[in-house]
Amino acid sequence: MSPVIAWLAVIFWLGVIWFFGRAGFGRANTQRLIDLLKHYRRLWGFLDKHHGKFRAAFHYIEFGACYAALYAAVSGGFAWHYGKGAAVWGATCGLAYLDELHQKRSGGRCFRRVDLLHSVLGASLIMLFIFLREFF
DSSP states (O other), rough: OHHHHHHHHHHHHHHHHHHHTTTGGGGHHHHHHHHTTTTTTTHHHEEEEEEEHHHHHHHHHHHHHHHHHHHHHHHHHOOOOHHHHHHHHHHHHHHHHHHHHHHHSTTTOOOHHHHHHHHHHHHHHHHHHHHHTTOO
């Protein structure tokens, strides 16, 4: 993979994280989107019941993908390097913290430690996956 493309992917994904960290994607606003489907009772019931789980899963996706993109850009691929893996994990955790601070400064959003935990776990799972690829 070209280093330029790898870094453009990182920049693009950081833009996605910033975009979804804005006030328009708070819990109340995503609930409003779900409520638009009230006339589809079964679908609405499913989405309404699992709303929090979908929001938590998005943290895993956001920062798991962030770790993967940043790791590929830093190491030039997905071959495991202990130092680079740890450094990228630390950087991704720092970005997750900054994302929560960004949400806190967006109207109607707050800093949630549990969201930070989901973000860190997302990065950790992808780091573990890349590490375990070396053995299987």
